[in-house]
Amino acid sequence: MRLGVLVRKWKAVRQDVRRSIALRFVSDRDYLRGLHFRKFGRWPELEQPAGFNEKIIVKILNDRRSLMTLFADKLRVRDYVRRAAPELKLPTLYWWASRADTLPFDELPRAFVMKANHGSGWVRLVENKTSLRRSDLVNMGKRWLRRDFTAVGRERAYSGVSRAVYAEELLRAQAGGPPPDYKFFVFGGKVRMVQVDRDRFTRHTQVLYDEHWRLVPGTVAAKQGEPVDAPPALATMIRAAERLSAGVDFVRVDLYAIDGKTYFGELTTSPNKGLSPFDPPSLDAWLGSCLQLDDYAREIPLVYDPGAFREPWTIGS
Numbered sequence: 001m002r003l004g005v006l007v008r009k010w011k012a013v014r015q016d017v018r019r020s021i022a023l024r025f026v027s028d029r030d031y032l033r034g035l036h037f038r039k040f041g042r043w044p045e046l047e048q049p050a051g052f053n054e055k056i057i058v059k060i061l062n063d064r065r066s067l068m069t070l071f072a073d074k075l076r077v078r079d080y081v082r083r084a085a086p087e088l089k090l091p092t093l094y095w096w097a098s099r100a101d102t103l104p105f106d107e108l109p110r111a112f113v114m115k116a117n118h119g120s121g122w123v124r125l126v127e128n129k130t131s132l133r134r135s136d137l138v139n140m141g142k143r144w145l146r147r148d149f150t151a152v153g154r155e156r157a158y159s160g161v162s163r164a165v166y167a168e169e170l171l172r173a174q175a176g177g178p179p180p181d182y183k184f185f186v187f188g189g190k191v192r193m194v195q196v197d198r199d200r201f202t203r204h205t206q207v208l209y210d211e212h213w214r215l216v217p218g219t220v221a222a223k224q225g226e227p228v229d230a231p232p233a234l235a236t237m238i239r240a241a242e243r244l245s246a247g248v249d250f251v252r253v254d255l256y257a258i259d260g261k262t263y264f265g266e267l268t269t270s271p272n273k274g275l276s277p278f279d280p281p282s283l284d285a286w287l288g289s290c291l292q293l294d295d296y297a298r299e300i301p302l303v304y305d306p307g308a309f310r311e312p313w314t315i316g317s
Contacts, residue, residue, distance in 0.1 A: 019151040028154040032057050032274065035153070039275045052287035056274035059250065060155055062296045063269070067246060068157035070302065071267040074117050075164060079306030081264045085240040088255070088264045096166035096309065100141025105134035108167055114141065117164040119149035120268070125170065125201070141165040153273035162309070171256055171263060181265065182231065184241035184253040187290040191238045195220055196228055208283075211238060218283045220276050231257040246303070249294040 022031055029046070036044040036057065049055045070076060078090055094112060095104055110129055114137055116122035122144045126132060144165060149158045173179040183195040191211045198205050205225030208216035213230040231237065241253035244267060254265030278284040 016147060016151070020148070023148070023151040023154075028061055028156075031154055032060065035273065035275060039277070044274075049293075050288050051284040052278075052291060053274040053276055053284055055288055055291045055293060056250075056270050056272075058293060060153070060270050060274065063294070064156060065248075065296060065299055066160075067248060067300045067302065068269055069160035070306070071251060071269055072120075072155070072157040073161045074115065074266060075162070075166065075309045076306050077267060078264075080304050081244065083304035083306070084243050084246075085264070087236060087262070088240050089261050090264050091169035091171055094167045094169070096164055098145070098162065098164045100138045100145060100165050103134065103138055103141065103165075103167070105129070105137070111170045112167045113170050114165065114167050116141075116144040116149075117166060118158055118161040119144065119147065119152070120155075120158075122149075127170070153270070155270055155273065157269065164309075171258060174259055179256045179258050180228065180231075182237065182255045182257065184238065184255065185287065185290075186241050186245040186251050186253055188249060188292060189242055189245055189247040191241055192290045193287065196225070197222065198225055198228075216283075217280070219279050220283070221272065232260070233257055233262050237262055246300060248300060250291050 026034075033043055033046070036042075036053070044054045044057055046054060046058055046061075049058050070080060075093075075096060078093070081088055081090060091113075094108055095102075096117070097103075108129060111127050112129070114124040114126060124137065124140060126137070145163050150156055171179055178200060181197040181200060183197065184191050185193040185195065193216060194209045194211070194213075196207045196209070204222045206219045206222040207225045207228055208218060208220070209230075210216055213234065215227060218224075237255050237257070240262070241255065244253050245251045248269075250269065252268040252271050254268070256263040256265060276284070278287075
């Protein structure tokens with residue numbers, strides 16, 4: 001067991017080194033074109049993009065507006081959500097800091113989620129902290145803080161996000177498991193598709209719907225799931241997602257519906273780095289037709305400017 005952990009860590013280190021070298025010597029455009037080719041076996045058309053994945057690559061390469069950095073900043077965006085969509089609840093924030101060794105392990109609840117502020121996918125679900133050592137979480141947080149997430153997918157919005165780790169509430173459905181994840185695809189301020197993910201960490205399935213809750217055949221990156229009823233608060237969720245999008249060309253708004261309450265998850269402007277394995281491929285074409293790229297030379301004013309988080313922040317402060 002210990003050997004397996006060491007092998008995984010060694011592979012992660014090698015991958016980080018390769019990405020760091022590429023960040024220095026390979027242009028963003030060539031790097032993203034290479035990722036796309038290795039994923040799909042063809043080069044993306046970036047001069048006249050048509051598909052959703054191609055347009056997301058163009059967005060990554062050109063969209064440097066400050067709103068993108070705000071959307072990527074998981075701590076600062078909390079205040080933005082409070083102002084733009086006050087009807088949404090936020091998971092309780094237990095602790096955050098730019099130093100992992102300040103983790104108040106004994107003061108944290110039995111279950112929580114530990115995340116990195118400056119990246120995507122750096123998440124650790126802690127369902128029972130008594131089965132862990134504090135040092136394991138601290139060391140994991142230190143690894144996250146050392147890493148430059150822009151090297152992963154050249155998403156430059158993250159370069160302006162403060163490096164930090166934090167612990168927040170672990171959301172649970174009424175039955176005790178993880179709640180369904182509702183991902184609202186918002187184009188130009190209007191919801192066009194809702195992706196419903198269930199059992200993300202076990203038997204991950206997806207179902208797709210349009211804004212009227214009509215089934216959209218296919219999936220984005222998981223097995224096809226069984227149809228589900230629309231959440232009772234669907235209209236409220238759509239209104240909130242559209243306000244949070246600030247009218248930009250595209251943003252995905254992730255929400256949860258739990259016991260009659262709607263919780264905010266996160267905002268994503270470049271899902272899967274433009275590498276979503278749509279099934280069928282016609283989904284890529286349809287969503288691409290929904291995405292009309294903005295003029296990225298025009299800055300969007302921050303109507304709800306959240307400012308910056310202050311440090312230190314710990315439980316009870």
